[in-house]
Amino acid sequence: MLDEMVFRSDDVPVQDRFDYWVELLGRTHAPMELLSDHAEDFHASQRVLDVGAVTVWSARFQPLVFRRTPKLIRQSDPEAYHLSFVLRGTGAGIWRHRETRYKPYDLFINSSSLPNDVHSSGDPVTTMALEVPKALLPLSRDMAGRIVGAPVSGREGMGALLTGFLTQLTADTAGYRPADRARLGTVLVDLVAALFAHVLEAGDSLPPETHRRTLVLRIQAFIREHLHDPCLTPATVAAAHHISTSYLHRLFRDEDATVAAWIRRLRLEAARRDLTAPGFRTAPIHAIAARWGFPRATDFSRAYRTAYGTTPQAHRHQALQGHE
Template identity: 75%
Template sequence: MELRSDYADDFRASQRVLGLGAVTMWTATFQPLVFRRTPKLIRQSDPEAYHLSLVLRGAGGGVWKHRETEYKPHGLLINSTSLTNDVHSTEDLGTTLALEIPKAVLPLPRSAVGRIVGAPVSTQEGIGALLARLLTQLSADTTAYQPADGPRLGTVFTDLVAALFAHVLDADDSLPSETHRRTLTLRIQAFIREHLHDPHLAPATIAAAHHISTSYLHRLFRDEEITVAAWIRRLRLEAARRDLADPALRAARIHTIATRWGFPRATDFSRAYRAAYGTTPQEHRQQAFHGHG
């Protein structure tokens, strides 16, 4: 970004960054500042992420090709690293809580991105309020959390942001049918993440919970180039992989972890794990704890 400030000769700012797996969160306090993202800068480097800023103190505005918006305390500003923009703060010391989430975990069709970025979002009710409360609580005190909690919290934030995006898009009646399909897919993916522990999680139960046919559910996932069952298996393997390397679960038996994530048969778990990661669960656990007493 290009940064400009009338206080450049004696600029004051502070920032605290928390790594939450693939997600990054930070708190920032700064004097009036202009953040500019130009076509040249985007060509030079694009991390391809969505950026959400909860304004705690200060005011300002944002300008994109498709929209201009103002923000004030308790407002939530949604941005994209892939879009040219000009965001500015106007008060002496602004304070924001920010999230940066890779687009890969929140895929949206191109037609929907413009409707999300800069869209007004309430943090006084609904999903926006939940997201704002979690951001505020986490930034206020991180002492109760262990390093291994970071990726788990990143997953929680990803699910909340996916639900928020789906809510914003649902509220727009002018959206094309393809975007509504994408929104439904986001909702279904969030539902699957929430119910990964459920041994009865299957295409039929997922379809029933969303009042669609199983065949339509399979068509939605055909667009994702992966089957529903394969997507569930991948998420469960990723969750088991995290638990196997979690120091807090070091004493837990591998079979207990596998069963928790929907693999009651040890041979099935070991075969699927090796196919996905090229190593056995036992080998991965030994590597994770190598050198840790």
Template identity: 80%
Template sequence: MLDKRVFRSDDVPAADRFDYWAELLGRTHAPMELRSDHTDDFRASQRVLDLGAVTVWSATFQPLVFRRTPKLIRQSDPEAYHLSLVVRGSGAGVWRHRETQYKPYDVFINSSSLPNDVHSSGAPVTTVALEVPKALVSLPRDMARRIVGTPVSGREGMGALLARFLTQLTDDAAPYQPTDGSRLGAVLADLTTALFAHLLEAGDCLTPESHRRTLTLRIRAFIQEHLHDPHLTPASIAAAHHISTSYLHRLFRDEDATVAAWIRRQRLKAARRDLTDPALHAIPIHAIATRWGYPRATDFSRAYRAAYGTTPKDHRYQAIHGHE
């Protein structure tokens, strides 16, 4: 079963519940100022799943006001995006640039780096939340404000994909092994990236530069989803996005690698993750290579050695048996 932490307010003396809940949220999200009309006997519960760098949790609590101030951001900023599916209750988020109302099955998007006030109402409120490091989403910083607070429905489109995945995962985590955690976290990071790219592309007020960055973000998500395809090439990517190959290369000019090099890096990174996973030790190396777009074992071995300075076989053995 996945690594899980559970909190129930009934396990804490009534006088300590609210302060303990505030401390718990500060650890799973970021330090916040909390206000509630129920501080004398606060009721809440939370289940947290640790999925590598990504964190998912479900929570039920009495109405609250969450406040993230500039001072708290200066003191501690985990540099993360926060997405919550509102299952029960309602609320509103207030930022300097936007105010948004939320109802059941809306997806709430926030950033640990932006001051905000979030008001929840209902008796009680239930949410399923996702915390994703910004480094895993690759959203340009100047575009974060276009995403935060954007209304997203969890009943249709990209929002529904994310909502269903989160709901299924938190409803029943029993079928998953601890080693599945980082893989599930990677899937959620990719879904978040795809959702952000969709929202940015749908905006009708983006500058040409923003459209260019949004297209690059969408292409990166597309590549991640098709790494298994050995026929994934700059030409096929350009065709799928109705652009020329030369324009695709121009989009990646500001990246730290060419399109082909970026594809190769992502494939090798995924293969390395599988090779060093003890749960996958019985899967042949050639099968892992094929899974990540290398049908020829010699091509895979050559690329792997060039990237990591060792063969796939030696790297796997050292990772799994090196500390025995």
């Protein structure tokens, strides 16, 4: 089962409910000013799931105005994208560059770094949401502006893929183990990256830099999806996207690693998780290495020692001793 944190306003004294809700949202999203006609006897609930680097939560609350001001952003910015799937209620998001109205089964995209007012109505408003660190989806300020507030349906296309996964994930967490958190977080990041690429490509006459960044997001999602394939190389990645290998390398010049290094790092991270995962404790190390695209055990051990300063065997032994 995944770690959960549940809040119910009925568990808090009436006079403290609204202030506690403001504080809670400040921790799970970002510090905000909240306004409500129901502040004197506020009713709300929230369930937060720990999914690796991504935070997933569902909430029910009475009508609110959420306000993120420039002053609050200067004081504290978690630098995250917020995606909310509206199940019940309506409202609007207002930014300097856009105003978007939303209704049930719409996806609402926001950023902790942009001033905004979000008005919600309905009693109660019901949403599922996720917070994704911007570092996992690096976009320029211009492209972030194109994403934030863009109208997206949660009923069809890429929006439906993301909301369907969110719905299934939050419906019942009993079948998941703690070791699944990072894997689930990776899936969510990939789905959000694909959604952002879809939204950016839908724009008319996008500047070259936007097309470039969109292509990089698609390529990174492709790499994550095919990590198991030992034949995954810069050449095969380039061929799958109908570009030259040299152009692929140019696309990655602004990233934190070359294409080959990026593939190797993701494979090592995945293998490192499996080495100590309960379901793989008896699996031979060479089998785990092969599972993540290292057909030669010696190559895997050498890359692992270079990355982590220890051998796979030593890491597994130390981790298992810690659980005894």
